[in-house]
Amino acid sequence: xxxxxxxxxxxxxxxxxxxxxxxxxxxxxxxxxxxxxxxxxxxxxxxxxxxxxxxxxxxxxxxxxxxxxxxxxxxxxxxxxxxxxxxxxxxxxxxxxxxxxxxxxxxxxxxxxxxxxxxxxxxxxxxxxxxxxxxxxxxxxxxxxxxxxxxxxxxxxxxxxxxxxxxxxxxxxxxxxxxxxxxxxxxxxxxxxxxxxxxxxxxxxxxxxxxxxxxxxxxxxxxxxxxxxxxxxxxxxxxxxxxxxxxxxxxxxxxxxxxxxxxxxxxxxxxxxxxxxxxxxxxxxxxxxxxxxxxxxxxxxxxxxxxxxxxxxxxxxxxxxx
Numbered sequence: 001x002x003x004x005x006x007x008x009x010x011x012x013x014x015x016x017x018x019x020x021x022x023x024x025x026x027x028x029x030x031x032x033x034x035x036x037x038x039x040x041x042x043x044x045x046x047x048x049x050x051x052x053x054x055x056x057x058x059x060x061x062x063x064x065x066x067x068x069x070x071x072x073x074x075x076x077x078x079x080x081x082x083x084x085x086x087x088x089x090x091x092x093x094x095x096x097x098x099x100x101x102x103x104x105x106x107x108x109x110x111x112x113x114x115x116x117x118x119x120x121x122x123x124x125x126x127x128x129x130x131x132x133x134x135x136x137x138x139x140x141x142x143x144x145x146x147x148x149x150x151x152x153x154x155x156x157x158x159x160x161x162x163x164x165x166x167x168x169x170x171x172x173x174x175x176x177x178x179x180x181x182x183x184x185x186x187x188x189x190x191x192x193x194x195x196x197x198x199x200x201x202x203x204x205x206x207x208x209x210x211x212x213x214x215x216x217x218x219x220x221x222x223x224x225x226x227x228x229x230x231x232x233x234x235x236x237x238x239x240x241x242x243x244x245x246x247x248x249x250x251x252x253x254x255x256x257x258x259x260x261x262x263x264x265x266x267x268x269x270x271x272x273x274x275x276x277x278x279x280x281x282x283x284x285x286x287x288x289x290x291x292x293x294x295x296x297x298x299x300x301x302x303x304x305x306x307x308x309x310x311x312x313x314x315x316x317x318x319x320x321x322x
Contacts, residue, residue: 002317003102004297005066009049012301015068017294022104024078029106030086030113031078036126037100038071039300039313040158046098047301069101069315073116073125083109091116093125094272095133101297103317112267117279120286127286127312129267131158132275135166135215137265138235142211146171151202151209151227154216155191156182158312159237161287163215164189169278175209177202182310185287203227211235216307221260228258235261287311 001022006014025031044050046058047068058064073093076086086092086109094113099105107113112133116125138159144150150167154160155176167174168190176191180198187194195202203223212224214236221234228234278284289310292300294317304313 001103003067006047006063007066008062012298015297015301023106025080025106027080027082029080029108030076030083031104031106032072032074032092033077033104034072034074034100034102034317035122036073037069037315038126039304039315040070040130041304042070042130043068044301044305065098067099067102069099070095071126071129072100072105073122085109093128095129095267101315110269112269112272114269114272114276117276120279123288123291123314123316124286127288127314128275129272131162133267133271134159134237134265135163136271137263138213138237139163139166141235141261141263142233144170144172144211148210149173150211150213151175151177153177153214153219155186156310157216160215161189161311163213164191165284169283225258230257233259233261235263288314291316
């Protein structure tokens with residue numbers, strides 16, 4: 001089968017398409033024929049070993065896992081002997097830690113995998129799971145419930161577009177921050193207010209929020225602190241901030257009345273099923289910026305690394321047409 005592979009850390013050009021052995025499902029796994037997958041910021045960070053400490057998980061000198069890709073949508077073509085939830089022919093979507101940028105991938109039945117909603121295409125189904133799971137982990141840390149107010153900075157990215165819709169599903173008042181070109185998109189996702197950061201600095205408008213959620217890792221607690229209510233919470237997603245967020249998270253537990261928290265997404269089946277229910281109810285829609293064939297993975301990755309994508313970047317394969 002064809003798969004994206006890389007044997008050393010580096011720029012997008014280390015990626016290539018190679019023929020590799022097709023995996024065989026274990027007793028508790030299903031084999032999925034992949035119709036669509038994605039390129040995410042997480043994929044880019046692991047491939048480039050940025051920040052450096054991620055090598056603790058991915059391999060110190062060279063990658064332990066040759067094929068990138070977390071998100072997938074496709075068709076079950078084989079099942080392990082213990083699998084009960086899925087049968088051959090089922091259309092599924094979800095994610096796993098690596099290996100999804102390939103024609104076939106094995107996923108645990110109890111992993112972050114669910115039946116695909118009939119109302120979305122392969123491409124849309126592939127573009128759901130990573131951003132939504134990260135956003136859910138962050139929103140849950142914010143103790144959000146009806147009547148609370150959240151500001152989402154970077155509301156037009158994969159995590160941001162998910163966060164706007166998920167926060168609204170909790171009954172929260174959402175103020176979204178993005179640039180001029182994306183204001184109408186973000187408003188269409190349900191944001192109550194949209195701030196164009198090219199024309200307004202939310203930290204200077206006098207408004208305060210229960211949660212400030214930096215969905216792109218380009219703000220900071222110091223800059224956002226004045227926009228938090230007493231008892232408010234600042235949340236950031238970006239790995240590049242990991243060196244200063246843990247000390248702040250620890251310190252603000254004991255000092256001051258505004259907290260910093262560090263969410264760790266778990267990528268569970270429960271999260272995937274929750275988002276699936278919202279999709280089927282018409283309350284969540286995946287946002288896709290660009291779609292590339294698998295063969296153009298280098299170009300797709302370069303685009304993701306510009307930091308200018310809106311929503312998700314999808315790779316198609318195995319004749320995906322819907």
